[in-house]
Amino acid sequence: MAACFETPAWATSERDLVAALDATHRLEQRLAAVKLSLVRELDGRGTATAQGASSTAVWLRDRLRIGVGAARRLVEMAATLDTAPAGIREALSGGTVDLEQVRVIAETVQTVQTAAGAQAADKAVAILVDWAAQFDAALLRKLGTRILDHVAPEVADATAEAALRAQDSRAARDRHVTISEQTDGRLRLAGILDTEAAAAVRAAIDPLTTPSGPDDTRTPGQRRHDALADVCRLALRTGELPENGGDLTQVVVTTSYDGLTRQVGIGALDSGLHLSAEAVRRLACDARILPAVLDGGGQVLDVGRQRRLISGPLRRALVLRDRGCAFPGCDRPPRWCDGHHMRHWADGGDTSLDNAVLLCGHHHRHVHRGDWVVQLGGDGHPEFIPPAWLDPEQLPRRNHYHRRR
Incomplete structure (x- = not known):
């Protein structure tokens, strides 16, 4: 081994490198089998407690300078291998499987033995060891879930159904x-x-x-x-939620009129929580949000004027025109979109097809907080002017995704 380590790998042909890697891996698994047999014997003799350690795992941690978790896994794996069918031990000592594959095979074979008996378990060992030459432990575990189809088809369906019922029962119990x-x-x-x-x-x-x-x-x-x-x-x-949700929930946002128009005032929900001015203005674009706008003296100036809402025939016309989120490159369909006022309602913008555009939730927020300008082109379709830092020439951009449909 020392000679192999000192031999320069760069001077070796690719074919020999691959062969050496395969041989090294097989040797590593064979050594693992020897190591586990030693650990099992030491554990059985009580060597650890005789030398003053609280357990074999703790003794291994100190002796081999490994983590206690790794030491526990060694002890557990040694016990598993000791009671595993001979075919599994032979596969590990022969270097054809690794420790994780052994763990999977042993657990799967135990399940088969419980469901179908020792003869089926022996068949399962042979099949799983053969699969282990082709698949890693994770895929081997997935394949093992249907091993009964190969070794005991007469009980496979009933066992799978029982396993699924147990799984469903655990899922129902743990769901939250x-x-x-x-x-x-x-x-x-x-x-x-x-x-x-x-x-x-x-x-x-x-x-x-x-x-x-x-x-x-x-x-x-x-x-x-x-x-x-x-x-x-x-x-x-x-509109299909229960009575508590019924139609769209009507969120009342209270803010000062001056704060809303100057984009500096915060808003208060009827729950007592507060929203930023940006969030208030964005929500006010939604056809189903009812703003409650008060003047400086606390008097209600407006509660959801219908002329502000992008709904009914106006929304249908907007959907026919934009066909989805109009932001360049977005493929969100109309049902995921809000109606946005190009010139905000609080700034005097009217509620009309010429002042509205469909935007998905992400781009609605993006437009409200960013420097993009939305306008109608000469053909009556929306276009977006990017900020100068993104495009110094600020050439208008359009969404061509929906136009191709």
Whole structure:
């Protein structure tokens, strides 16, 4: 081994390098088998406690200078190998499988023996060892879930059904979502979804988590956040939620009129939480948000004037014109979009087709907080003028995705 280590690898042919790597790996597994047999014997003799250690794992930690977790795994693996069928021990000592594969094979074979008996377990060992020559431990575990199809097909379906029922029972017991309200009004979500709910959530948010274009700098976590929010907005738009959700929830935002027009005042929700001026103005674009605007003396000036809302025939016309989010490069469909006033309603902008554009949640926020200018081109379709730092010439850009459809 010392001679091999001192031999310069650069002088070896590629074919010999590959052969040497294979041989080294096989030798490593054979040495692992020897090491485990030694650990098992030392553990059985009680050598560790005789020398004053509290356990074999602790003794191994000090003796071999390894982490206690790794030491425990050695002891556990030694016990597993000691009771495993002979075929598994022979495969490891022969260098054809590694320790993780041995663990998977042993656990799978134990399941087979419980379900179908010793004869089926012996067949399973042979098949799994053969598979181990082709697949790593992770894939071997997946393949092992259907091993009964090969060694005991008469009980395979019933066993699989029982396993699924047990899995469903655990999932039903463990499912939960915790919503913790933070002091600043944000929510912390945590929980475990069962398989069916997880599939539904992934199907709903995965299409919305792809970057919306080259200018999308959101992290994957931020995209998942925005996708979940978009799904909730869509659910509110359906009008099919129970009475507590019914139609779209009417959020009342209270702010001073001067603050709203000058973009400096904060808003207060009816829950008592506060929103920034930017958030207030963005929400005011949504057709189903009802603003409550008060003057300096606290008198109500307006509560949701209908002429402000982009809804009904106007929204249908907007959908026919824009066909989805109009921001360049975005493929979000109309149902994910809000109606945005190009000239904000609080700044005197009217609610008309000429002053409205469809924007998805992400680009609605982006336009409100950024330096993009939205206007109608000569043909009556929206175009976006980028900020000078992005394009010094500030050439208007359009969304061509929906136009191709």
